[in-house]
Amino acid sequence: MELSDVIRRRRMVRNYTDEPVAAAAVGAALEHAVRAPSAGFSQGWAFLLLDTPGDVGRFWSVTTPDEGSAGTRWLAGMRRAPVVIVALSCKNAYLERYAEPDKGWTDRDEARWPAPYWDIDTGMAALLVLLTAVDEGLGACFFGVPPQRIDAFRDGFGIPADHHPVGAITMGHPAPGAVTGSARTRPRRPTADVVHRGRW
Ligand SMILES: Cc1cc2nc3c(=O)[nH]c(=O)nc-3n(C[C@H](O)[C@H](O)[C@H](O)COP(=O)(O)O)c2cc1C
Numbered sequence: 001m002e003l004s005d006v007i008r009r010r011r012m013v014r015n016y017t018d019e020p021v022a023a024a025a026v027g028a029a030l031e032h033a034v035r036a037p038s039a040g041f042s043q044g045w046a047f048l049l050l051d052t053p054g055d056v057g058r059f060w061s062v063t064t065p066d067e068g069s070a071g072t073r074w075l076a077g078m079r080r081a082p083v084v085i086v087a088l089s090c091k092n093a094y095l096e097r098y099a100e101p102d103k104g105w106t107d108r109d110e111a112r113w114p115a116p117y118w119d120i121d122t123g124m125a126a127l128l129v130l131l132t133a134v135d136e137g138l139g140a141c142f143f144g145v146p147p148q149r150i151d152a153f154r155d156g157f158g159i160p161a162d163h164h165p166v167g168a169i170t171m172g173h174p175a176p177g178a179v180t181g182s183a184r185t186r187p188r189r190p191t192a193d194v195v196h197r198g199r200w
Helices: 003-009 023-033 053-063 091-097 117-135 147-157
Strands: 045-050 083-089 139-143 164-172
Touching (some): 003 117, 023 083, 023 117, 053 147, 083 117, 091 117, 117 139
Antiparallel strands (some): 045 083
């Protein structure tokens, strides 16, 4: 598929069939993820791949309220996704990388960072997963792990203390009515509104 088609077709898919996903498609998504750019080539990211019903079920049970609880309707279709990939960032990898001689920030002072590049780079990698899903004829959705559930998620999957879940990605075959959410009710901001040529 042409890159422009992949980009235009990518939408967050929140409803899936129960058809399994080819392992090769998941593999391609993860291979592409590690092609993302990263500050200083720190590559301070990690991906928790959950691709068995048991692991996927455990993800939902530790990160969301019970099915049927208030505010969980949108999760019904999400729970059917056969694959969940949690994208994690590691700030320490950046502080260590930038303390190396060619960078020289040996004080590891976080005030030096104009933005949390560890989360940004992991987000860029996550976008490559989303785009690869489209290229593989699949759907995917990026969403957050609620802050109050992060400890349970860590315990449930043995996540190291210096890794932070930036977001999770469901992946699977889109079911009818797969695209819902804010993009159905809010217009896309026109390019002319967001691009400021020369000066603001
Ligand atoms: C950082 C981030 C967090 C998001 N969190 C959620 C979420 O928790 N639940 C959800 O349904 N969608 C989530 N989304 C998806 C957005 O709602 C979606 O990207 C937006 O409405 C535009 O729709 P589109 O991606 O289909 O074009 C998230 C997207 C991003 C980039």
